[in-house]
Amino acid sequence: MKRIPEPELMNDPLQAQAYAAADFDLPHAMFIRLFQETFPDILDNACVLDLGCGPGDITFRFARAYPGCRVHGVDGSEAMLAHARQALAAQQAMQGRVMFMKKILQVTEPSLKRYDIIISNSLLHHLSDPAVLWNTVRSCAASGARVFIMDLKRPESIGAAQQLTDAYAAGEPEILRRDFYNSLLAAFTTGEIRQQLISAGLAGFAVHQAGDRHVVVSGRIEF
């Protein structure tokens, strides 16, 4: 099935509200668990960058899992960041350790500092040019940085995308069901992601399927 891209930024306040209120406990807990299994030796005071952080659920989960780390979330949508900042204001223990920044990531080198750990969940499938993610990873990584990216994997057919939507989003509001379905159609295949990594000079990164709808990319940047 051919990829059908969706808009990059989630700027619609209703869409951001529905996303922020949704229960992503299973995939987001899986994100943290797989990160811990992939990189069991994390420095306690690492600087972490969460690309396309949305309302920050993974940003906060990561900060809780690694209490010595500072975690910076970046997103281009003010509607999403408003939810992230609201959640930060309600969690005193996170203040000073977690920070959110507005930035629209582009293919040109972003002016962000260098990080020990770069994570991202469900940003890649939003990008019309996937090189945006891989260029950002390269230019924001400190030497030895651990990189861990999770995203949806494009199903084989429209029917398979519909089945996954029925299986995982049946009880959700219409706006979330629509977004999940569109995201599946916009996602990349593992083969396409491997090609992206080769083009980006990141061919050493591992690409694994996780469960029935996710793909995980991980590796270290050395220079």
Ligand SMILES: C[S@@+](CC[C@H](N)C(=O)[O-])C[C@H]1O[C@@H](n2cnc3c(N)ncnc32)[C@H](O)[C@@H]1O
């Ligand atoms: C599906 S959400 C994922 C949010 C969060 N990572 C999570 O897992 O809950 C994708 C996010 O990427 C952001 N995004 C998409 N393209 C972007 C870009 N070029 N620059 C910055 N943020 C972008 C969207 O605004 C949206 O908040």
